[in-house]
Amino acid sequence: MSRLRAWTRDLGMGARFAFGGGREGWIRTLLTGVGVGLGVALLLISTTIPGALAARYERGDARSTMNSERADAPGPDTLLIARVNQTYRHTDIEGHAVRAEGPRAPLPPGLKRIPGPGEMALSPALDALLKSSDGALLRERLDARVVEIIGDPGLVGPGELFFYLGSDTLAKNGPEDYRVERVTGFGYDADREGLDPVLMLMVVLTFVALLMPVAVFIATAVRFGGDRRDRRLAALRLVGADSQMVRRIAAGEALAGSLVGLVLGSGFFAVGRSLVGSVSLKQRSVFPADLDPAPWLAVLVALAVPAAAVAVTLFALRSVVIEPLGVVRTAGPSRRRVWWRLLLPLVGLGLLVPMDGRGNDHGRFNQWQVSAGVVLLLVGVTVLLPWLLERFVAKVSGGPVSWQLAVRRLQVNSGAAARLVNGIAVAVAGAIALQMLFAGVEGEYTKPTGQDPGRAAVAVLVNRETQTRMDDLAQRISAVPGVTRAVPLTTVQAARQVPAMQETLAVTIGTCDALGEVASLDSCKDGDAFVLTGSAAPAPQAWQRSDGGAAKPGDELFVGDVSGYGSDSGSGLPARPAPAKWQVPADARTVPSREDPTGELRSGLLVTPAAAPKEIGDFPNARIFVQVDESGPDALDRARNAVFKADPFVTAMTLRHSEKAAGYSSIRTGLFFGATGVLVLIGGSLLVSQLEQLRERRRLLSALVAFGTKRSTLSLSVLWQTAVPIVLGLVLAAGVGVGLGAVLMGMAAQPVRIDWASVLGMTATGAGVVVVVTLLSLPPLLRLMRPDGLRTE
Structure with a gap:
C-alpha cells in the first residue's frame, strides 16, 4: 500500500472514531471544536481588520470636502458647508451646517436631499441618543426637525455621532472667510502618509502579541481528551495496528476536531459579525459588512488550523509509547531538559538586540525580524512553564489533604496543567511588554497644548461679531446655572498706514476683568489702555501679528480692516467699512503679557471699552473664556447649549492639558479592541x-x-x-514581559523604565480571568462528585 493511501485510510479511521465513538467521542470532539472555533473566530476577525480600516477611511474621504472643487460665487451647483462640531458629556459629535445655493447643489453621501432651514439629518446613533433619557440636555441644543436618517455610505461607522443641519443664514464673507466653504462636490483623494517606524513597530507587536495566545489556545484545544484517546489507541494496538498507524489515527481525530472547529469558528465569526454593529468602544464602531476577510487570508486560516492540529498531535505523541497492554509516557520518569527551552528566548533576543537604539531616526525596523524575535520570546514562556512547574511540584511535600491531592495530581501530569495556563501566560507577557512600550513612547506622541482648564473650561471662539453681540453672548452664558464666569475679549488689527498687508499689530478690547486674563495688571479702570511687552510667542496667530512693531502712547493708528479687504471682493456681499483713525491714549501704561487660558501670549495693545476705537465695523476675532462649577450637574453642557442657541457657527472649544497624536490613539484603540477579544477568548477557552x-x-x-x-x-x-x-505562569510571564518590554523600549530609543502599574495591572487581570473561570467551573465540579458517577454498563 502506498504511503498516501495509508495516510488517507488512517486519517479517515481517526475521523470515524471522532464522530462515531459514542457519547464520549462526541463530547470530546465538541469540546475540541469549541476550543478551536473560538480561536478561529478571532483569527478571522484579525484578518478583517485591514479591510475594515480601509472601508472607514474610504467613507470618510467620500464625504470630505478637503480638496473638493471650489466656486468663487454662488451658482446652480454650489453648496455652502461649515463645521459645527459639538461636544456632549466628553463625547465628540461631528456636524456640518449646509445651505444649497442652487437646484443642482451636491448631495452629501448618505442623504436623499439636503436639509432645509430648521431641518436636520442624523446618524442612527445620534438619533437614538437624542431619543433616550441621556440625551435630554442635547435635545435642547439640537432641536431642529429631523427629516432624514443618514445612510451607511455617509458614515464611517454605525456608532458614529454625526449630523447635517440646514441653515438659511450661512454665508461666505469673502475669500478670507475660511470657516465656510463653497463647494460643487464631495470627495477627498487622500494620499496618506505611512506610520513612522516606532508606530509601525507598535502595530506589528500588537498583532503578534494578540495572535500568539490564539495559536496557543488552538494548540491546547486539539489535545483535549488526550488520556482517553491514548487508551483507545492502545486497544487498537492490541488488534494489530502498528505504532505509526495509531499515530496517524490520532492525527485523524485531531483533524476531525479541527474541521469541526473551523465550522464552529465560522459560525462564531458570523454571529460576532452580526452583533458588532451594536458595539461602540471609545467612539469607534465597525459596520458588519466591513468585517469581510480577505479570501487568501481566510484560505490560509482554513489550511493552517488543520495542519497545526495534525502537527501538534504528532508532536505530543513523541513521548508516548502506545503498546497493546497500555500506554507508557516516557516523559514521566525522565526530567524535562531546560537547555533547548532557554535557547528559544535567547535566539529571540538575538534577533531583537541588534535593532537597539534605532527609534525613528534610523529607518524602518525589519518587520519579519521583529515578529520572529517576539514570537520566539513568547513561545519561550510556553516551553519554560512546564519545566518550571515540574521542578516546583517535585520539591513540595506535606500540607493539608487538599494540597497533597493537588500536588500529587500535578506531579503525575504537570504538562496538562501547564497547557491550561500557557495561553494566559503568553497573553500577560505580551500585554506587559506592549504596555511598557506604550508608556515609554507616550511622551513622544502626547503634546502639551499649553491650555489651562483650571482658568477656563471652554473658550468660545467668535468670528466677526460686534461688541454688543459679544457682551450679549457673554451675559447669556453667565446666566446659565453652574457657570461662574464668562469674560469676553475682542481683537482687531491696527496699522500705521493702509493697506498694511503684514505690518499690523493687535488691539485687544475688554473689561479690566477680561484684560487680566492676558496681562499682569497692577490696577485698572474703564478708560485705561496698556502696551504689552515681553511677548515670546514663537508663532503668533494671524490676528496677533506684531510685524508693525510696538506702539507707543500718542501714536496715531488705523484700526479695523487694515489689510485691504474693504472693497467688494466679488462675492456679492457689501463692502466692509474702511479703517478708522484712532490715537493710542497718552496715558497708556506698559504691562507684561500673560498667557491666556488657551496658552497664547499676546502682543500689541490692550484697551478698555471706554478707550476703545469707535465705528471700526466687525471685529475679526473674539473669545469668551468660560469657567464652570464642575461639581454641579451638566454645567458645561448647559453653557455649550447657550452658545449654540446664540449662534450655531460659534465654536465652543473644550480646553485640555494635552492631546495625543491621531496615529498613536488609533493604535491604542485597536489594542483595546484586540485585548477585549483576546480576554473573551481566554475566558471561554479556559472554561x-x-x-x-x-x-x-x-x-x-x-x-x-x-x-x-x-x-x-x-x-x-x-x-x-x-x-x-x-x-508560576504569571510570575514567569511578568519576568518575560518586563524583559521584552525593556528590549522594545531600547529599540524605540527610549530610556528603560519599568511601568509597575502596567505590570501589576496586567498580572491582576490575568489572575482575575482565571478566578472567574474557576468559580464558573465549581457547579459542574459539584455535580461530578457523586458516587453514582462510578456506574457503568
Whole structure:
C-alpha cells in the first residue's frame, strides 16, 4: 500500500472514531471544536481588520470636502458647508451646517436631499441618543426637525455621532472667510502618509502579541481528551495496528476536531459579525459588512488550523509509547531538559538586540525580524512553564489533604496543567511588554497644548461679531446655572498706514476683568489702555501679528480692516467699512503679557471699552473664556447649549492639558479592541479546558467521594491545581514581559523604565480571568462528585 493511501485510510479511521465513538467521542470532539472555533473566530476577525480600516477611511474621504472643487460665487451647483462640531458629556459629535445655493447643489453621501432651514439629518446613533433619557440636555441644543436618517455610505461607522443641519443664514464673507466653504462636490483623494517606524513597530507587536495566545489556545484545544484517546489507541494496538498507524489515527481525530472547529469558528465569526454593529468602544464602531476577510487570508486560516492540529498531535505523541497492554509516557520518569527551552528566548533576543537604539531616526525596523524575535520570546514562556512547574511540584511535600491531592495530581501530569495556563501566560507577557512600550513612547506622541482648564473650561471662539453681540453672548452664558464666569475679549488689527498687508499689530478690547486674563495688571479702570511687552510667542496667530512693531502712547493708528479687504471682493456681499483713525491714549501704561487660558501670549495693545476705537465695523476675532462649577450637574453642557442657541457657527472649544497624536490613539484603540477579544477568548477557552479536565477525572472524583472524602476537600484540591500553575505562569510571564518590554523600549530609543502599574495591572487581570473561570467551573465540579458517577454498563 502506498504511503498516501495509508495516510488517507488512517486519517479517515481517526475521523470515524471522532464522530462515531459514542457519547464520549462526541463530547470530546465538541469540546475540541469549541476550543478551536473560538480561536478561529478571532483569527478571522484579525484578518478583517485591514479591510475594515480601509472601508472607514474610504467613507470618510467620500464625504470630505478637503480638496473638493471650489466656486468663487454662488451658482446652480454650489453648496455652502461649515463645521459645527459639538461636544456632549466628553463625547465628540461631528456636524456640518449646509445651505444649497442652487437646484443642482451636491448631495452629501448618505442623504436623499439636503436639509432645509430648521431641518436636520442624523446618524442612527445620534438619533437614538437624542431619543433616550441621556440625551435630554442635547435635545435642547439640537432641536431642529429631523427629516432624514443618514445612510451607511455617509458614515464611517454605525456608532458614529454625526449630523447635517440646514441653515438659511450661512454665508461666505469673502475669500478670507475660511470657516465656510463653497463647494460643487464631495470627495477627498487622500494620499496618506505611512506610520513612522516606532508606530509601525507598535502595530506589528500588537498583532503578534494578540495572535500568539490564539495559536496557543488552538494548540491546547486539539489535545483535549488526550488520556482517553491514548487508551483507545492502545486497544487498537492490541488488534494489530502498528505504532505509526495509531499515530496517524490520532492525527485523524485531531483533524476531525479541527474541521469541526473551523465550522464552529465560522459560525462564531458570523454571529460576532452580526452583533458588532451594536458595539461602540471609545467612539469607534465597525459596520458588519466591513468585517469581510480577505479570501487568501481566510484560505490560509482554513489550511493552517488543520495542519497545526495534525502537527501538534504528532508532536505530543513523541513521548508516548502506545503498546497493546497500555500506554507508557516516557516523559514521566525522565526530567524535562531546560537547555533547548532557554535557547528559544535567547535566539529571540538575538534577533531583537541588534535593532537597539534605532527609534525613528534610523529607518524602518525589519518587520519579519521583529515578529520572529517576539514570537520566539513568547513561545519561550510556553516551553519554560512546564519545566518550571515540574521542578516546583517535585520539591513540595506535606500540607493539608487538599494540597497533597493537588500536588500529587500535578506531579503525575504537570504538562496538562501547564497547557491550561500557557495561553494566559503568553497573553500577560505580551500585554506587559506592549504596555511598557506604550508608556515609554507616550511622551513622544502626547503634546502639551499649553491650555489651562483650571482658568477656563471652554473658550468660545467668535468670528466677526460686534461688541454688543459679544457682551450679549457673554451675559447669556453667565446666566446659565453652574457657570461662574464668562469674560469676553475682542481683537482687531491696527496699522500705521493702509493697506498694511503684514505690518499690523493687535488691539485687544475688554473689561479690566477680561484684560487680566492676558496681562499682569497692577490696577485698572474703564478708560485705561496698556502696551504689552515681553511677548515670546514663537508663532503668533494671524490676528496677533506684531510685524508693525510696538506702539507707543500718542501714536496715531488705523484700526479695523487694515489689510485691504474693504472693497467688494466679488462675492456679492457689501463692502466692509474702511479703517478708522484712532490715537493710542497718552496715558497708556506698559504691562507684561500673560498667557491666556488657551496658552497664547499676546502682543500689541490692550484697551478698555471706554478707550476703545469707535465705528471700526466687525471685529475679526473674539473669545469668551468660560469657567464652570464642575461639581454641579451638566454645567458645561448647559453653557455649550447657550452658545449654540446664540449662534450655531460659534465654536465652543473644550480646553485640555494635552492631546495625543491621531496615529498613536488609533493604535491604542485597536489594542483595546484586540485585548477585549483576546480576554473573551481566554475566558471561554479556559472554561472549556477546565470542564474537559473535570470530565476526564469524573470517575476518580466519584471514587474519592464514595470512600468518604469531603467535597470541600476535593473542591479545594481543584482550586490548588489551578492556582499553582497560574501563580508560576504569571510570575514567569511578568519576568518575560518586563524583559521584552525593556528590549522594545531600547529599540524605540527610549530610556528603560519599568511601568509597575502596567505590570501589576496586567498580572491582576490575568489572575482575575482565571478566578472567574474557576468559580464558573465549581457547579459542574459539584455535580461530578457523586458516587453514582462510578456506574457503568
